[in-house]
Amino acid sequence: MSLSKDQVQHIAMLARLSLDENDIDDVVDKLSSIVNFVDQLQAAPTDNVLPMAHPMDQAQRLRADRVTEPNERDRIQQNAPEVRDGLYLVPKVIE
Amino acid sequence: MAGATDALHVLTLTELTKGMAGGEFSARELTETLLSRISEHDSLNAFITITADDALAAADSADAARANGNAGPLGGLPIVHKDLFCTAGVRTTCGSRILENFVSPYDATVVARMADAGAVTLGKTNMDEFAMGSSNETSYFGSVKNPWDPGKSPGGSSGGSAASVAARLVPAATGTDTGGSIRQPAALTGTTGLKPTYGRVSRYGMVAFASSLDQAGVITRSAEDAALLLGVMAGFDERDSTSVDRPVPDYRASIDAPLKGKRIGIVRQHFDAGLNTDCAARVKEALAALEGQGASLVEVDLPNLDLSVPTYYVVAPAECSSNMSRFDGVRFGHRAENPKDLLDLYCRSRGEGFGAEVKRRIMTGTYVLSAGYYDAYYLKAQKVRQLISQDFKAAFEKVDVIAGPTAPTPAFALGEKVDDPITMYLNDIYTIGANLAGLPGISIPCGFADDLPVGLQLIGPHFAEESVLHCAHQYQLISDWHRRCPEAFA
Numbered sequence: 001m002s003l004s005k006d007q008v009q010h011i012a013m014l015a016r017l018s019l020d021e022n023d024i025d026d027v028v029d030k031l032s033s034i035v036n037f038v039d040q041l042q043a044a045p046t047d048n049v050l051p052m053a054h055p056m057d058q059a060q061r062l063r064a065d066r067v068t069e070p071n072e073r074d075r076i077q078q079n080a081p082e083v084r085d086g087l088y089l090v091p092k093v094i095e
Numbered sequence: 096m097a098g099a100t101d102a103l104h105v106l107t108l109t110e111l112t113k114g115m116a117g118g119e120f121s122a123r124e125l126t127e128t129l130l131s132r133i134s135e136h137d138s139l140n141a142f143i144t145i146t147a148d149d150a151l152a153a154a155d156s157a158d159a160a161r162a163n164g165n166a167g168p169l170g171g172l173p174i175v176h177k178d179l180f181c182t183a184g185v186r187t188t189c190g191s192r193i194l195e196n197f198v199s200p201y202d203a204t205v206v207a208r209m210a211d212a213g214a215v216t217l218g219k220t221n222m223d224e225f226a227m228g229s230s231n232e233t234s235y236f237g238s239v240k241n242p243w244d245p246g247k248s249p250g251g252s253s254g255g256s257a258a259s260v261a262a263r264l265v266p267a268a269t270g271t272d273t274g275g276s277i278r279q280p281a282a283l284t285g286t287t288g289l290k291p292t293y294g295r296v297s298r299y300g301m302v303a304f305a306s307s308l309d310q311a312g313v314i315t316r317s318a319e320d321a322a323l324l325l326g327v328m329a330g331f332d333e334r335d336s337t338s339v340d341r342p343v344p345d346y347r348a349s350i351d352a353p354l355k356g357k358r359i360g361i362v363r364q365h366f367d368a369g370l371n372t373d374c375a376a377r378v379k380e381a382l383a384a385l386e387g388q389g390a391s392l393v394e395v396d397l398p399n400l401d402l403s404v405p406t407y408y409v410v411a412p413a414e415c416s417s418n419m420s421r422f423d424g425v426r427f428g429h430r431a432e433n434p435k436d437l438l439d440l441y442c443r444s445r446g447e448g449f450g451a452e453v454k455r456r457i458m459t460g461t462y463v464l465s466a467g468y469y470d471a472y473y474l475k476a477q478k479v480r481q482l483i484s485q486d487f488k489a490a491f492e493k494v495d496v497i498a499g500p501t502a503p504t505p506a507f508a509l510g511e512k513v514d515d516p517i518t519m520y521l522n523d524i525y526t527i528g529a530n531l532a533g534l535p536g537i538s539i540p541c542g543f544a545d546d547l548p549v550g551l552q553l554i555g556p557h558f559a560e561e562s563v564l565h566c567a568h569q570y571q572l573i574s575d576w577h578r579r580c581p582e583a584f585a
Contacts, residue, residue, distance in 0.1 A: 008458070015416060015461040016423075016438075017454055018446030027455070030516055034459050037517050038405040038472065044479050051477030052484055054307050055293040055533020056557075060336055075200045081430035088425050091436050 001039060002032045103128045104263040105580065108172050108320040111266060115161060115171050122161070122171025126154040126215055129173050133217065133264050136584065139240050141255040141264065143178045143188055145218040153215040160213060167213030168327055175268045177256050178219040179226060180206050180311075181300040189302050190222040190234035190252075193422050193429045193448025203300025204332045205269060205311050212327045220255030220268055224450045226276055226304045227415070228252050229522045232513050233452040240509070241284060242581040243547055247506035250280030256314045257284040262584040267315045267324060271301060273308045274407050275501075275526025278538035281314050282501035282550020285540040287567065287577060288314045289321040292558050293533030294339035296325075297332035305414035306337075308407075308530040317577055318539060318567035322346035325560060341558065349561045350568040355389030357566065360494030364400040365525065371504045373544030378500045381541035381551045381570065385498065388569055395490040395497065399483045403527045404520055406483065409463050409476035410531070415453075416460025422448065455516065484532040491556045496566055500525050501538040501550030525552060535560045539567045540576035548576070 003011075008028045012019050019027060073086055082089040103125050106114065114120055130147050150173075157171035176182060179189045181199035188194045202210070210216065223233040231239040231254030239254040241247040242262035249258040253270030257280035260268050270277040272290035281288025289312045296311040303309060313324045326347070331340040361382060366375055386392050424430040424444025431443035449457070463472035490497060502522060512519045529536040534554050541551035551570070555563040571577050 003462075011458045011462050011465070013442075014465060015457050016420075016441040016445055017449070017457060018442040019454075020446075023451075027458070030455055031458055031462070033517055034408060034455070035462070037520070038409050038463075038476070041402060041405050041409065041475050041479055042471070044399070044402055044475075044482065046475065046478035046482065049478040049481050051474055052481035053477060054337070055484070055531070056337070056339065058294075058337070058339075063333070072200060079197055079200075079427035081424065081428075090425055091434050091440055093437050 001035055003028060003035060104132055106266065107317050108266050108315065108323055109317070111172055112170070116166070122154040122157040122215060123151065125171065126150050126173060126217070129217060129265055136262055136264060139242060139258050139262060140237050141221055141239050141259040141262070142218045143190070143221050143236050143255070144186055146185055146216060149185070150215050150217045153210070157213050157215060167211070168323070169209060170213035172214050172267070173217050173265050174209055174214045175217050175220050175256065175259055175265050176206055177222050177253050177268065177270050179222065179271060179302040180269060181302070182206055182216070182219065185219065187219070187302070188236070190224045190236060191448065191450070191453070192235045193445070195235070195429065197427055199300070201300060204297035204334065205328050206300065208327055217265060220253070220259055222255055223252035224453050225302065225419070226252040226271055226273055227452050227456050229275070229279060229519050230509070230512065231255065232509065233450055235450060238509050241506050242584055243285065243506065246508055247547065248283065248509050250283035250502070250506065252276040253314060254280050257281055257286050257288065260284070260286045260314050260316060261581060263580055267313060267320055269311060270314050271309055271311050272530065273305050273411060274530050275523040277312045277314060278526050278536055278550070278552060279502050279523060281538040283506040283548065285548030285576065285579060286314050286316060287318055287321055287537065287539050288312065289325060289537045289564070290529065290535060291325060291329065291560055292535045294337050295535070295558065295560065296328045297335040297338050299332055299334040303418040305411040306418065307414060308411060318537065318564050318571055319347065319350060321537065322350055322564045322568070344561055346561055346564055350565045352565065353389055354385065354566065354569045357390040357496070358393050358494040359385055359390045359566070360395040360490050360497040361392050362395055362397050362400070362497060362499050364397050365499035369503050369521070369524065370500055371544065374500055374504060374549050377542035377544060377549040378551055382498055384573060385566065385570060388573065393494050395493055397486045397490065397528065399479065399486055400524070400528065402479050403483055403531060404524055406476045406479045406531060407523070407527045408459065408520055409472050410480060412456040412460035413464050413473050414460070416457045416464065419453070419457050480531050483528055487528065487532045487534060495555070495562055496559070497554045498566070499552055501552040505544045505547035505549060529554050533557060535563050537563050537567050539570060540579070541574070542576055
């Protein structure tokens with residue numbers, strides 16, 4: 001199955017990725033070849049086979065709801081592109 | 096045992112420990128020797144960050160601890176970490192522009208356990224961007240060169256780790272393996288690469304690619320060294336929700352037993368058309384050698400082997416697209432300049448920060464998880480994953496380990512496959528099954544084809560690391576492929 005340019009642009013938007021206009025044809029080609037390649041799975045007989053999400057088939061462990069980590073906001077925010085007064089800054093979202 | 100410090104680079108961890116314990120050289124001398132080799136051979140591009148000052152300080156502490164009779168199990172031993180293990184105060188880039196300046200506020204569990212055991216960290220190694228690649232060519236910091244031939248790829252994604260161990264810049268390196276990213280570069284560089292059972296080693300602080308497949312391991316120059324390091328890395332960690340709570344054996348205690356009685360499975364489908372004939376010959380010679388040591392060879396089938404790569408390229412991108420959503424240009428990482436609104440900030444920060452292969456995988460994953468396609472692709476792949484896992488279970492009712500090729504060819508030329516994702520993906524056909532099923536596997540050198548190393552892969556049932564290491568060590572007792580060093584780095 002081949003993907004169209006519109007489909008690829010829609011997928012890129014869902015994934016929040018801007019694509020360079022010059023690259024789009026190449027992205028369409030390569031994504032189409034990947035989708036074609038994984039399409040061979042369709043022929044595998046999987047009636048009554050349970051989907052496998054995890055190699056160990058284990059349940060998530062539970063723990064007591066206790067505070068175990070110290071607040072390291074200042075140190076963690078050293079990696080942020082833009083902060084003020086301990087808050088992350090983003091472009092205005094409400095007019 | 097070499098006494099002079101100019102030959103320290105060829106020694107294994109086991110030999111280095113003896114040398115330091117016997118007072119032949121200090122951890123500082125060892126560290127200085129290797130740091131100067133690393134800078135002498137920087138054209139390999141195996142490193143993204145070198146932590147010389149921290150390393151010398153750690154070496155001095157290790158020497159002091161040894162003088163006080165408190166040397167840890169890895170006291171003074173040099174190690175380098177793949178650059179997706181978080182290291183407090185040292186940048187962790189994942190080979191990506193988006194994390195080019197990211198400095199982790201904490202240590203990964205693997206990093207912390209090794210440091211607590213006395214290991215000396217020399218730096219962080221180059222890798223395919225976010226571990227997505229099989230050639231190291233997707234790194235934002237450029238390809239690593241294969242020490243056996245600088246025109247060839249060292250494999251990937253743990254290419255910098257494998258190249259630095261092969262070139263005798265360091266005796267050991269950490270790596271991660273999601274579809275073969277430890278074992279395939281180990282095969283292509285003539286090193287020993289161990290991927291433990293899923294859940295055996297903590298993933299805490301290991302930047303996630305595909306969370307149900309990712310596992311930390313090591314690249315070393317012998318199975319015995321891999322056993323030593325696994326003993327330190329393995330074990331329950333409450334900070335990893337999929338860590339398995341199970342005792343850690345002394346992995347070195349059982350590797351010396353004779354191979355007699357060991358049942359080794361030979362997979363019929365491994366020797367189909369896709370395997371290079373010279374590689375097939377080397378692998379068969381190794382199997383004959385194991386048989387000569389008393390193991391019995393038993394034919395087994397993995398009927399869905401061909402479906403493992405397409406299954407992986409649905410499951411891994413799906414998990415990748417979810418994991419990579421944390422890179423938003425707000426909390427950490429690259430941010431686009433002058434965004435006109437929040438959507439533009441997200442799209443351009445990610446568009447500029449990620450390379451082509453990472454974007455392809457995010458989009459593949461987004462597609463297979465999107466409305467209308469989920470059942471046809473993602474759910475279907477999870478069902479085939481179950482079939483592949485059952486194939487291994489059936490095989491392990493007949494044998495103790497499975498042996499075969501690690502990669503279909505020796506190292507390929509840089510640039511050869513970079514424009515053809517499917518050909519690149521098929522490089523991992525023999526390794527991906529162990530990730531889908533969560534099994535431990537190791538690649539060890541078993542000879543050469545066209546003057547390039549060939550890897551033998553051994554895969555075991557869940558938590559059978561001892562069995563896999565046992566076979567690998569016994570083979571290394573009667574072969575010297577793992578001791579061969581590329582001429583330019585002798």
